[in-house]
Structures are given as C-alpha cells and as structure tokens.
Amino acid sequence: MRIDVITLFPEFIDVCARVGVVGRARARGLIEIAMWNPRDFATDNYRSADDRCYGGGPGVVMMIDPLRKALDSARKASGSAQGKAIYLSPQGTRLDQAKVEALARRDHLILLCGRYEGVDERFIEHAVEEEISIGDYVLSGGELAAAILIDAVGRLQEGVLHDAQSASQDSFSDGLLDCPHYTRPERHEWGEVPAVLTSGDHAAIARWRRKQSLGRTWLRRPDLLARLELDPKQRALLDEFRREHEGKTTRDRDSGSGE
C-alpha cells in the first residue's frame, strides 16, 4: 500500500511512519508513505499556503493552488493520475473499523490534513473523494487524525502483524469487543488469572473468551450488540454471562463492597 499525505507539518506524520508497527512495515517495504508540503508549491517569497477568510472573521484558510499542486505531485509520484484525496475533517463520516477495513484493501490513499479554519471549500468540492472524522471534537490539525488512519489501516496490511490472527480477534472485527487479557504473574495482590486460561483446555478457553467478548459488549456497548444477529450458541453464552454478572452484582451489594 502507498499512502501520500498532504500536510503543512510533515514532522507529525514522520513520527508515526518511523515507529512501532507502521515503522516496521515501512522498513520492510510493506507500506510506502510520502509527504507533500503545500508550502513547497507556494509561489510567493513567504511560501504562503493560507490566506484570510472571505467575509471576515478570525483565522485563515488553506488556499486551493498550493494544495492542488501538492495533490498533482502525489498523484504523479504514485503513478495513479486519478487519485482523489481523503480530507480528514470533523465534518466527515465518523471513522470505524468497517471503514478502516475497506480503506486497508485499497492500494493507494491520499490523505489531506487541514489546519487553521480548514481548506477552501472549492478544493473539497473538486479534489476530495470523501471526508473522514475521527470523532466529534475539533483538533488543531488533521495530522493526528491522519496518523490514526495510517496506523489503523497499516496494521491490517498482509504480513505487517507478527500474528495475523491477532487483528481478527481485536475489538470490532466481528462486531464485538475483545475479551480481557492477562499475563504473568498468575497470582498477584490485585487478583488471580481466571483458572480456565491456565487449564490448557483450548476448547474451554475459546468458549470463555467468546463469552467474555459477548458479555463485555453487552455491558459496555449495547449499541454494537443491537446490530448483531446472535446465533443460539452465542445467545446461550451471553445469558450465562448475564446470570454470572447479576449474581456477582448481588453478592457485592449484599457484602457492601458495591457501594
């Protein structure tokens, strides 16, 4: 996969492209990341890539032409003349795992990071394929949002994760939250690892994990559960979790520890 990023602050993206899972993938040639700074395409001595808002008011807006030239250069360098950009924007469709999986299947992404008041609307209308938001809050720039997208799609590329199964067991991949995880020590003053996980019984472990996954989703994200059609086995596991949970809540209340 190739990802071109149009940004006034390539340093932000550079960190994400050099460290961790994405950094390793890049070093192994599994992902190519290139950055394009609109200031490099400015035509004045001040390397201006932004100007005041028409109509007055505070702040400045990113100008069309430096962005357009940066986009053309990204397209040329990638060898795909048609690529439109994804604009990271608080006004876009909210990013979720289904969207990440769809984007991860593409060979090429061009990400546009806004700054200031944002980008001239005409650029969005003519050169942007879609707008993606990472949540209902406003960042000072699109670089952190782009870094999130790069990380999320990068880890899904074939050969990037050591264990391909780990991504398929993560939260959201099957519509549920992941189960809890434990590591050494087995006994600690803050509790013991559930006995089933040290039993060596793989079928029992898989069953426990499915039950926890269903139960956590029921407790924390009922909206996700409402979107799923549970099969009879899943329904039985969830009922079991709910009975155990209700039993524990009652015991906690009776012993006063739930207060």
Ligand SMILES: C[S@@+](CC[C@H](N)C(=O)[O-])C[C@H]1O[C@@H](n2cnc3c(N)ncnc32)[C@H](O)[C@@H]1O
């Ligand atoms: C200060 S914001 C501009 C906000 C814009 N005036 C608005 O209210 O819609 C500057 C840039 O940060 C990025 N940004 C801010 N919040 C974001 C979010 N939730 N998701 C993705 N990008 C975001 C966008 O690229 C945006 O152009």
